[in-house]
Amino acid sequence: MKKAIIAAVVVAASALYLFIRTPAASATQPQPVPISANVPSTTSAGAPPAGASPSGTPSSGAASGSAPTAPSSGQYKDGTYTGPSVNAYWGYVQVRATVSGGKLVHIAFLQYPNGHSASQYINSQAMPYLTQEALSVQSANVNIISGATMTSMGFRQSLGAALSKAANS
Amino acid sequence: MRAARLIMGMPIEIEIVGEGESIRAALEDAFAYFTRVDEEFSTYKESSAISRIDRGELSLEEATEEMRHVFALAKAAKEETKGYFDIRRPDGHLDPSGIVKGWAIEEAAAHITAEGFKDFFVNAGGDIASSGHNADGEPWSVGIKNPFAQEEIVKVVYPRGRGIATSGSYVRGAHIYDPHDPEHPLDEVKSVTVIAPSVMRADMLATAAFAMGREGIAFLEGLPEVEGYQIDTTMTATMTSGFGRFMQSHA
Numbered sequence: 001m002k003k004a005i006i007a008a009v010v011v012a013a014s015a016l017y018l019f020i021r022t023p024a025a026s027a028t029q030p031q032p033v034p035i036s037a038n039v040p041s042t043t044s045a046g047a048p049p050a051g052a053s054p055s056g057t058p059s060s061g062a063a064s065g066s067a068p069t070a071p072s073s074g075q076y077k078d079g080t081y082t083g084p085s086v087n088a089y090w091g092y093v094q095v096r097a098t099v100s101g102g103k104l105v106h107i108a109f110l111q112y113p114n115g116h117s118a119s120q121y122i123n124s125q126a127m128p129y130l131t132q133e134a135l136s137v138q139s140a141n142v143n144i145i146s147g148a149t150m151t152s153m154g155f156r157q158s159l160g161a162a163l164s165k166a167a168n169s
Numbered sequence: 170m171r172a173a174r175l176i177m178g179m180p181i182e183i184e185i186v187g188e189g190e191s192i193r194a195a196l197e198d199a200f201a202y203f204t205r206v207d208e209e210f211s212t213y214k215e216s217s218a219i220s221r222i223d224r225g226e227l228s229l230e231e232a233t234e235e236m237r238h239v240f241a242l243a244k245a246a247k248e249e250t251k252g253y254f255d256i257r258r259p260d261g262h263l264d265p266s267g268i269v270k271g272w273a274i275e276e277a278a279a280h281i282t283a284e285g286f287k288d289f290f291v292n293a294g295g296d297i298a299s300s301g302h303n304a305d306g307e308p309w310s311v312g313i314k315n316p317f318a319q320e321e322i323v324k325v326v327y328p329r330g331r332g333i334a335t336s337g338s339y340v341r342g343a344h345i346y347d348p349h350d351p352e353h354p355l356d357e358v359k360s361v362t363v364i365a366p367s368v369m370r371a372d373m374l375a376t377a378a379f380a381m382g383r384e385g386i387a388f389l390e391g392l393p394e395v396e397g398y399q400i401d402t403t404m405t406a407t408m409t410s411g412f413g414r415f416m417q418s419h420a
Contacts, residue, residue, distance in 0.1 A: 129390055129410035135323045135400065140312065142325055143303050144182075147295045147314030148337030148360055 172196045176203040177211070177270070179294035185281060186288035186304050195284050199277045199291065206273045209236065212264050223263045242369070243268050250377035250388075271334065271372030274298050278368070291368075296334035296375075298368040308418050316359035316400055324362075324398060324406070326415040332368025336361050336379035337400075357383050362398040364415055370395070 078100055170192045171184035183199050185192045211217045218236055221227035229237055243265055246254040256265040270293055278291050278298040288301035290309055299309040308329055312322035316337050326333070337360030361378045365371035374395060378385030386407045389397035396412040 130386060130407050131410070131413075132405055132407045135315065135317075135404045135406055137315065138312065138322045138325050140320075140322050142310040142312035142322060143184075144290055144292050144297050144299065144309060144311045145295065145314060145322070146292075146297055146311050146333050146335045146362060147319065148316070148335050 170196065172200070174200050174203075176200065177207045177266075177273075177293070178213075179270075181294070182292045183277075183281075184290055184303075185286050186302070187286075191284075192286070195281055195286060198284070199281060202277050202280060203273060203293070206269065206276075209233065210239070210265060210269045212262070212266065219263060219265060239265055239269060239272060242272060242373075246373045246377070250374075253377040253380045254373055267376045268369070268373055270294060271296055271332070271367075271369035274372075275332070275367055275369045296332070296368055296372045297328070298332055299328055300330060310418070313362050313398060314360075317404065323400070324416070326362075326364065326398075326412075327418045328364055328415060331364050331366055331415075332371040333362065333364050334368060334371035334375045335363075336372075336375040338379075357401055358385060359400045359402060361385050361389075361400075363389060364396045364412070366394050 170188055171182065173180055173182040175181070181200065181203055183196055185195055208214065209218045212219055212223070214220060218227060218232055222229065222232060222236070229240060240256075243254075243256040246268060247256075254267065256263055256268060258264050274291050274293045274296055275298055278289070278300065281289050281291070282300065286300075288303070290297055290299035295314070297311060299311075301309075303309050308327045311326050311328055311333055313324040313326065313335065315321035315323045338358075358379060361375050363371040363375040363378065365374060374389065374392070374397075378389050378397060378399070381388055383399075383401070386397050386399040386409065389395050390409045396409045396415060398409075398412055399407045401407070
């Protein structure tokens with residue numbers, strides 16, 4: 001149980017990291033909304049651009065129910081904010097953040113990939129460190145070659161099928 | 170001196186740097202070892218110990234020490250990979266080939282080392298144990314095959330004594346399945362190459378990571394001393410954070 005709690009904290013931290021670093025400059029909807037903006041994501045007309053300072057125009061209300069309250073003293077304006085659904089490589093993550101007293105007090109997961117039992121463990125730590133590249137052909141001047149070569153099962157199955165075909169024809 | 174044989178239904182290639190009768194004999198010993206392993210662990214031979222265990226004619230307690238060792242390794246692998254690595258197929262039959270290959274490569278390499286050779290490699294079906302340097306005194310270089318064009322190499326790595334193994338679907342069809350969802354086709358990932366402290370571990374983890382689909386590479390990232398290179402159907406490679414250091418010939 002203790003492990004599960006630790007895992008949950010790591011998961012939350014990773015998701016928060018994702019949430020915060022989501023690019024906010026896109027003109028298309030739905031827009032990613034960083035936590036620092038006082039804009040509930042589903043508010044449409046009149047919303048200041050994502051990334052606006054917390055002291056900007058008060059928004060008309062939070063989509064998820066809890067309206068922003070009196071001016072807060074912290075970095076963020078009080079309210080409940082729903083983030084965009086972010087493709088986090090292994091699936092989609094969407095969180096809802098609750099700000100109270102100017103501070104982030106709660107994060108709820110609205111969407112989380114959990115198709116496999118191993119997902120939480122895997123997803124909580126690995127994603128930010130993976131890098132990608134397009135395949136490019138290299139010099140074939142190597143000592144040894146690693147690949148999924150034909151091994152026992154495929155080889156013999158294929159051979160067996162070929163032989164039985166041969167026998168029937 | 171380099172030689173190759175077709176044993177266990179796969180090409181096995183061994184090079185021991187140098188020339189002479191002692192090297193020739195060591196190569197023959199290694200091939201003979203693989204043939205012995207095949208006799209005991211082949212699921213295609215009705216008389217093999219593994220086939221007799223599968224049919225319930227032989228208990229694990231009556232089997233050889235080696236057989237019990239392989240079963241213990243398989244059990245640990247299943248636990249570590251949360252069931253993604255399993256020697257029991259969906260049809261209920263035993264198929265330990267996924268762990269026997271890596272284990273046999275490692276044993277063969279240990280025998281060659283015990284005979285006093287430092288510079289060699291053993292490559293069984295694309296899974297490789299290597300030691301020391303090649304004939305030019307350079308670290309052994311390993312090319313990762315392009316799963317879309319098998320005559321091409323898309324990455325060159327230097328395992329520097331670690332094991333390296335690749336699992337993929339491009340030759341053997343759907344020979345690897347998701348044990349949690351056997352009907353689900355594994356078509357998003359074409360191949361996963363793993364570098365690990367031992368070739369047995371690399372082989373087992375490559376098999377498990379491939380069965381996990383796109384999550385496989387993230388699973389590898391979370392393991393200490395393990396690096397992976399995953400190629401997907403968009404011809405994009407995703408690699409773990411420490412993989413880059415094996416792309417240089419010197420550490």
